[in-house]
Amino acid sequence: MVPTNYYLLLSAILFGLGIVGFVFKRNIIAIFMAIELMLNAVNLAFVAFSQALGKGDGEVFVLFVIVVAAAEATVGLGIIILTARNRRSLNVERVDLLKL
Amino acid sequence: MTGPLIIFLVLAALAVLGAVSLILQRHPIHSALSLIVVMVALAGLYLLMGAEFVAAVQIIVYGGAIMVLFVFVIMLLNAGVEERTNFSKLATYAGVPLAVAIAGLIAAAILKSSANLSTAGPNGALTSTKNLSMLLLREFVYPFELTSFLVLVAILGAIVLAQREN
Numbered sequence: 631m632v633p634t635n636y637y638l639l640l641s642a643i644l645f646g647l648g649i650v651g652f653v654f655k656r657n658i659i660a661i662f663m664a665i666e667l668m669l670n671a672v673n674l675a676f677v678a679f680s681q682a683l684g685k686g687d688g689e690v691f692v693l694f695v696i697v698v699a700a701a702e703a704t705v706g707l708g709i710i711i712l713t714a715r716n717r718r719s720l721n722v723e724r725v726d727l728l729k730l
Numbered sequence: 731m732t733g734p735l736i737i738f739l740v741l742a743a744l745a746v747l748g749a750v751s752l753i754l755q756r757h758p759i760h761s762a763l764s765l766i767v768v769m770v771a772l773a774g775l776y777l778l779m780g781a782e783f784v785a786a787v788q789i790i791v792y793g794g795a796i797m798v799l800f801v802f803v804i805m806l807l808n809a810g811v812e813e814r815t816n817f818s819k820l821a822t823y824a825g826v827p828l829a830v831a832i833a834g835l836i837a838a839a840i841l842k843s844s845a846n847l848s849t850a851g852p853n854g855a856l857t858s859t860k861n862l863s864m865l866l867l868r869e870f871v872y873p874f875e876l877t878s879f880l881v882l883v884a885i886l887g888a889i890v891l892a893q894r895e896n
Contacts, residue, residue, distance in 0.1 A: 631732070642837040647750065663800065667752065689862055703800070712891055
């Protein structure tokens with residue numbers, strides 16, 4: 631048996647790494663992947679709590695988070711394709727104006 | 731060291747290494763492959779905890795569908811190596827310490843509040859797939875139906891965004 635705390639610590643570490651990636655990456659797709667990493671870290675905490683408390687609610691929430699992440703990925707990547715087409719760059723520092 | 735603990739440590743190391751690699755790689759396709767490593771390691775951890783349905787969904791939806799979408803977009807845009815630009819002074823000196831501080835803060839809060847939780851492991855019937863589907867289609871049936879609207883809106887949004895203006 632693995633203590634629940636270990637899972638929660640791993641979740642916190644992955645979330646911290648996601649924040650670091652979100653802040654430091656310059657490529658807009660890589661920033662988006664850092665967001666997915668943070669969502670995964672939260673999912674790990676949900677499942678760990680769900681198993682520790684012996685209730686299924688946490689796992690249901692994880693399924694909802696995965697659905698929302700899929701919807702977010704479709705719309706977000708659509709927006710990324712549009713910005714890349716209009717600005718000819720994936721660097722977020724070049725995307726600093728709302729209007730071209 | 732028991733068997734599950736060794737498996738946990740291996741998978742946890744794999745996940746953290748994948749996450750670090752995601753940040754350090756400069757080509758987006760390498761970052762995407764690192765993210766797939768993280769997701770597969772997390773699916774292994776879910777299996778270790780006894781959440782087999784979540785593990786399967788993690789592999790199929792995250793490792794399969796979402797990451798294929800990412801790789802498609804990277805190849806469609808012909809994304810190259812990330813440009814290096816100068817960080818602001820604040821980010822250079824305060825960025826990493828602040829990120830470590832927030833991870834430490836979260837970890838400290840978790841450890842403090844979960845002191846009475848003993849172990850996570852397969853609890854058998856308590857969270858089996860049957861039980862999960864009962865919960866999903868009885869207690870959580872309204873949120874479940876609402877997600878279908880969410881996915882519909884996402885499909886419509888993607889179509890509207892991706893079409894070329896004439």
